[in-house]
Amino acid sequence: MFRLSVEEYAERVADLPVRPSAVQVEQLQWAVHRVAAEDLRSPVDLPLFRNSQMDGFAARSADVAGAPVELPVVAEIPAGAVEPRPLAHGGVARIMTGAPLPDGADCVIPVEDTTDAGDGRVRIERGRGIGEYVRNRGSDVHSEEVLVPAGTLLEPRHLAALAAAGVAEVPVLGHLSVPIITTGAELLPPGEPLTPGRIYDANRVALETGLAVNGIGVGLRRRTSDDPSEFAAAFEEVHRASLVITSGGVSKGAYEVVRDVLEPRGVEFGSVAMQPGGPQGIGVVDGTPVLCFPGNPVSTQVSFAVFARPLLRRVAGLPPIEADAAELAHAVSSVPGRRQFLRGLRTGGIVEIVGGPGSHLVAAMARANVLVDVPAETTELAAGETVRVLPL
Numbered sequence: 001m002f003r004l005s006v007e008e009y010a011e012r013v014a015d016l017p018v019r020p021s022a023v024q025v026e027q028l029q030w031a032v033h034r035v036a037a038e039d040l041r042s043p044v045d046l047p048l049f050r051n052s053q054m055d056g057f058a059a060r061s062a063d064v065a066g067a068p069v070e071l072p073v074v075a076e077i078p079a080g081a082v083e084p085r086p087l088a089h090g091g092v093a094r095i096m097t098g099a100p101l102p103d104g105a106d107c108v109i110p111v112e113d114t115t116d117a118g119d120g121r122v123r124i125e126r127g128r129g130i131g132e133y134v135r136n137r138g139s140d141v142h143s144e145e146v147l148v149p150a151g152t153l154l155e156p157r158h159l160a161a162l163a164a165a166g167v168a169e170v171p172v173l174g175h176l177s178v179p180i181i182t183t184g185a186e187l188l189p190p191g192e193p194l195t196p197g198r199i200y201d202a203n204r205v206a207l208e209t210g211l212a213v214n215g216i217g218v219g220l221r222r223r224t225s226d227d228p229s230e231f232a233a234a235f236e237e238v239h240r241a242s243l244v245i246t247s248g249g250v251s252k253g254a255y256e257v258v259r260d261v262l263e264p265r266g267v268e269f270g271s272v273a274m275q276p277g278g279p280q281g282i283g284v285v286d287g288t289p290v291l292c293f294p295g296n297p298v299s300t301q302v303s304f305a306v307f308a309r310p311l312l313r314r315v316a317g318l319p320p321i322e323a324d325a326a327e328l329a330h331a332v333s334s335v336p337g338r339r340q341f342l343r344g345l346r347t348g349g350i351v352e353i354v355g356g357p358g359s360h361l362v363a364a365m366a367r368a369n370v371l372v373d374v375p376a377e378t379t380e381l382a383a384g385e386t387v388r389v390l391p392l
Contacts, residue, residue: 002270009272013307016289021174028159034172035317040148042165045138050101053133057092058105067127070117108133175217179238180207183248185225202297203247215316226255248295251279275338276359277303296359323390326351332381339376343368
């Protein structure tokens with residue numbers, strides 16, 4: 001049985017042999033929220049060709065410098081036009097947004113700056129200089145420039161840029177699949193009618209969504225009672241995975257089903273000098289890393305943020321979520337001897353503690369957006385003092 005500091009236990013978690021995901025090639029529509037496995041370069045210049053930024057008239061700036069002037073409309077250039085004829089001196093071409101500029105034209109007069117003069121002529125009310133309302137080829141990105149860097153969690157905006165460059169598929173890190181087992185005879189899935197002594201299972205949802213937003217696929221989900229045979233059967237179903245996460249059943253009391261089943265198989269259980277989240281379990285079973293979190297819902301969420309999230313983001317190829325600093329909005333008292341992760345609401349550079357230290361206060365956890373890290377030796381913090389905060 002171990003007794004470790006937060007840093008010591010975090011090092012043990014970081015050293016778990018979680019296998020990195022293999023690279024897969026995915027079509028763009030299936031690559032959303034996957035991680036780019038390499039720098040994704042544009043195969044073309046964007047824009048692809050010199051084109052109009054506005055509906056209006058392509059012109060030579062020298063011909064409209066004396067505006068207001070009337071000029072003949074000598075051509076129509078819709079979007080999708082192929083190689084429009086060069087623009088002669090003294091004329092303008094009606095042009096649509098995105099349409100290619102004809103050779104000779106060096107500016108676009110927005111339609112709002114013109115009036116119809118009749119007889120195929122247009123009155124230019126305001127002249128424009130060279131390059132105004134013109135999108136030059138490659139002004140967004142040049143061919144072979146990095147369009148999306150490696151390690152980017154691909155969002156619709158990234159995939160749209162790749163599509164605009166003609167990229168149809170991308171190499172991404174394969175989904176790391178992490179099964180979850182939540183334990184407790186008292187647990188019910190949300191939505192079912194409550195019966196005496198039962199509570200709803202918040203941990204399964206917290207862990208599933210925590211995995212998803214950190215680039216990890218969710219494997220099999222299981223919910224078991226405190227029957228060792230039931231938990232053992234569930235573990236056999238899921239344990240051939242990159243990592244298994246459990247919640248509940250890790251303390252020293254009776255009905256600690258996770259500890260009872262996994263301790264004989266090499267998982268080590270003990271305590272970390274923190275609150276909430278003190279009881280923890282860690283090990284490798286048949287080559288599969290296992291993390292066992294305490295069952296109180298806030299303890300599970302804090303354990304995930306402090307220990308599992310850094311490991312999973314690293315394996316998923318995502319940048320770490322770094323702690324930073326904020327000033328306390330009010331004085332805080334802390335229990336001596338245990339490092340506290342209090343729930344806080346940060347607004348700008350100020351953080352306010354929400355709720356108490358209890359590991360059951362899920363509503364306070366929901367109002368928080370950071371964990372306020374209070375060192376074990378600290379018992380009092382004054383308003384205005386700077387504290388370390390970890391974004392949730």
